[in-house]
Amino acid sequence: MRNHRLAVAMCGLLAGFGLTAANAADVADQVASDCGACHQLSGTADSLQARAERKAPTLSYAGNKFQEAWLVSWLQSPGRIRPAGDFPLTHAKTGPDGDVIDEAALIQHPSLSEADARTVAAYLMTLTPHSDLIAAEDYTPGKVPERLGAMDFVKFKGCGACHRDTPEYGGVSGPELYTAWNRLQPEFIVSYTRNPTAWEPYSIMPNKHLQTPQIHKIADYLKVIGEKGAAAK
Amino acid sequence: MKRIFAITMMAAGTMMAAGLALPTGAGAADAQHGEQLYHNYCIQCHGLNGDGKGINASHLDVQPRNHTDRDEMSARTDEDLFKAIKLGGQSVNKSILMPNWDGNLSDDDIHDLVAHLRQLCCQ
Numbered sequence: 312m313r314n315h316r317l318a319v320a321m322c323g324l325l326a327g328f329g330l331t332a333a334n335a336a337d338v339a340d341q342v343a344s345d346c347g348a349c350h351q352l353s354g355t356a357d358s359l360q361a362r363a364e365r366k367a368p369t370l371s372y373a374g375n376k377f378q379e380a381w382l383v384s385w386l387q388s389p390g391r392i393r394p395a396g397d398f399p400l401t402h403a404k405t406g407p408d409g410d411v412i413d414e415a416a417l418i419q420h421p422s423l424s425e426a427d428a429r430t431v432a433a434y435l436m437t438l439t440p441h442s443d444l445i446a447a448e449d450y451t452p453g454k455v456p457e458r459l460g461a462m463d464f465v466k467f468k469g470c471g472a473c474h475r476d477t478p479e480y481g482g483v484s485g486p487e488l489y490t491a492w493n494r495l496q497p498e499f500i501v502s503y504t505r506n507p508t509a510w511e512p513y514s515i516m517p518n519k520h521l522q523t524p525q526i527h528k529i530a531d532y533l534k535v536i537g538e539k540g541a542a543a544k
Numbered sequence: 545m546k547r548i549f550a551i552t553m554m555a556a557g558t559m560m561a562a563g564l565a566l567p568t569g570a571g572a573a574d575a576q577h578g579e580q581l582y583h584n585y586c587i588q589c590h591g592l593n594g595d596g597k598g599i600n601a602s603h604l605d606v607q608p609r610n611h612t613d614r615d616e617m618s619a620r621t622d623e624d625l626f627k628a629i630k631l632g633g634q635s636v637n638k639s640i641l642m643p644n645w646d647g648n649l650s651d652d653d654i655h656d657l658v659a660h661l662r663q664l665c666c667q
Contacts, residue, residue: 359580395599399588409597410587469640472589472600482600484588508648515585517632518647 338434346370346431349418352438355511362513366418367397372510373435375445381494382435386428389420392494394475394483412483441502444509448498453531457539460532468519468529476536485516492537500530578660581653585645594664606639617665625658 343352349367356362356369373382395412396402404413423431439445455463465471465481474488475481481488491500504526507514521529582594589608591598596610611617620628627635629649633642645654 359584363580363584395588399599400583400592403587403592403599405592409595409601410591410599412599467640469643472604472641472643480603482588482603484598484600506647513584514648515588517643517645519643520647 338430342431342434356513359513362515363398363400365397367420368393369511370435371438372441374437374439375441376495376499377432377435378494378496379432379436382432383425383428385494386423386431387425389422391417392486392490394487399484441510444502445496445498448501448505450497450501450527450530452497452534453527455528455531455535457532457535460528460535463528464532468521468525470529473516476532488533489536489540492533493541497530497534500533501526504529573655573659575656575659575663577653578656578658579663581649581657582660585648586657589641594661604641606641608642611661611664614665617661622658622662625661626654629654629657 346352351365351369351371353371354369355371356365396417402413402416403410404416405411461476464476470476470488471481473482473485475483476489478487478489503510503516504519504521505523506518507516508518582590587594587598589598589600589604590596590611591601591608594611596608596613598608601608609616624636628638628642630644630646630651632644633639635644649657
């Protein structure tokens with residue numbers, strides 16, 4: 312199924328990458344070559360040390376995680392999702408008033424042409440080793456008043472310690488979440504929130520043992536702020 | 545035998561007087577492993593130096609614990625620290641911003657973290 316999907320995707324999109332369907336495997340090789348220096352394309356960090364030395368998030372389950380349209384757009388104009396990079400220790404330094412992000416230590420993601428972005432995104436969407444975790448979720452997006460959602464996110468769940476739900480507010484060690492709804496698949500948001508280590512054994516996100524309605528409420532809040540942000544653009 | 549018991553009790557009494565409870569179930573806690581765990585899971589809030597001034601700290605409503613504060617840390621037993629790490633800040637009447645790490649860390653890991661905290665604060 313995965314190979315079939317890859318072949319279909321590649322047939323339609325390889326023209327922009329200068330490749331032909333006959334050498335679709337070359338796309339995987341090229342992604343491994345161009346992206347593999349920073350991103351894992353199979354598996355995840357398998358030790359504390361490996362997690363600490365990781366330069367960028369694993370892409371091994373990108374097809375279970377990302378929205379393809381977002382990938383295509385972001386790869387052409389990459390912005391910073393993790394204010395402190397992929398591992399805070401690597402990108403922090405002490406200052407007179409406490410630790411600060413060491414901007415010089417942050418890696419800038421390269422930009423791709425539209426054609427290459429489409430080809431790479433199509434390939435990444437074929438990486439789906441955790442479809443079982445996605446299929447296990449039964450989530451229908453609902454509504455939550457933004458103010459209540461924000462209170463729940465910050466005050467009751469403590470997510471704001473590491474994540475920003477607006478460009479101005481929240482912790483900086485985790486990925487910002489005000490664009491998460493546009494970036495991530497809804498079931499991934501729910502599944503990862505439910506059990507981060509099911510996705511990555513050395514995830515540095517805690518498992519808060521939330522009940523399903525609690526998780527759905529957080530996802531609904533990310534929907535509210537994500538759609539609000541998208542509408543403002 | 546009686547003398548050994550007496551010395552042990554005196555040592556325990558000294559530790560209790562200093563606010564340091566005897567570790568329970570810690571076995572041979574590995575502070576070095578605890579330090580690596582600290583780097584992965586704790587420094588973002590508690591700081592590179594453990595002083596409570598991590599990169600997230602200025603964005604929080606509650607200041608993270610300064611693990612280098614000997615007086616403050618001596619007022620916490622190892623059991624308190626273990627519980628706070630395992631079950632989160634709310635379990636010891638502290639902030640929800642300190643999450644529970646029982647989904648990520650084993651009990652042995654948490655004992656190692658406690659051993660590292662004792663090194664940070666008190667050595």
